[in-house]
Amino acid sequence: MARQLRAEQTRTAIITAAADLFDRRGYESTSLSDIVEHAQVTKGALYFHFAAKQDLAHVILELQSRNLQRLAAEMGSRGTTALEALIRTTFAMARLFVEGPVPRAGLRLATDGLALPPAVPHPFTQCLEFTTRTLHAAVKETDLHTDIDVEAAAHSLVSSLVGTRVVGHHLEPVTRHPRRLAEMWHLLIRGMVTVPRRARYLSLVTQLEREIRTV
Template sequence: MARQLRAEQTRATIITAAADLFDRHGYESTSLSDIVAHAKVTKGALYFHFAAKEDLAQAILELNARAAQKLVADVECRGYSSLEALMRTTFGIARLAVQDPVPRAALRLATADVSVRAPLRHPFTEWLEFATRKFHGAVREADVHSELDVGVVAHSLVSFYVGIRVAGRSLEPVARLPRRVAEMWHLMIRGVVPVHRRPRYVTLATQLEREIRTA
């Protein structure tokens, strides 16, 4: 049991080290030797768990997918409106990115030429489907304008968030992400939410940002 626990801890250490390097330097610019040095493990320990760098990338994408699925499940069970659930999910993803290099690395891998192995789906596909579903719900609940092209709005939201992370990686610390997500939502709300419903959601965006910054 102790040996198994040590093996699990070593695997987690390797994944965290790889995620940190992938996030900071990119997948192609990070070697297995870099990961070994950063994780402070032997090459034998790394190869015991991962046969190739691609396996490490897949492990990071899988961990990120599980974290995102748990986040969505936690939000979905609370009875929020569709738009609030979508907002809380995006801020939740931002919180995970601030706290953990794995989600940050997963997004960088998703924007690089790294294949996502089945049955895992590309994270952007899942985000787009979730956003589309929630915007359809928001139309039914009259929280967004009924004449909107939901597919276009959902695609714009996902692209907006990804763009924030890609640009922010070079321009500012990740701790700035909650502020950028709040700014994204302030703009989105003014574009898609009827005037009489905007105050609720503008206030919510400010509240959710504050919760992350003070956590």
């Protein structure tokens, strides 16, 4: 049992170290030797868990996919409106970006054009499907303008989410991300949300950003 626990701790350390390096340097600029040194493990320990660098990247992307599924399900089960669930999901992901390297690396890998195995959905496809489905529900709940092009809105929203983090990665610390996310939502809400519902969602965004900053 103790050996199994140590093995799991070693595997987690390797994934975390790889994620940190992938996020900061990029996939191509990170070697297995770099990961071994950063994780403070032996090469034998790394190869026991992962046969190649690509396997590590796939695990990180799979964890990213599970995170999104988990958060979307959790926020959707609260009995809130669809739009609130979507906003809360984006801020929950922002919290993960601030707290650890694995979610950040997942996004970095997704933008690096890494080939994925069939079992792992591309993060952007997954985000688009979730966002499109949620915005359709928000239109039915009359939170969004009825003449909105949902597919176009979903594509713009996901592109804004990804772009906000990609630009921020190069220009400012990750702790600034919740502020940029709030700025993005303030613009989108004013363009998409019906006037009677607007104040509620602007207030929600301000609250969620504050909660992350005070953690």
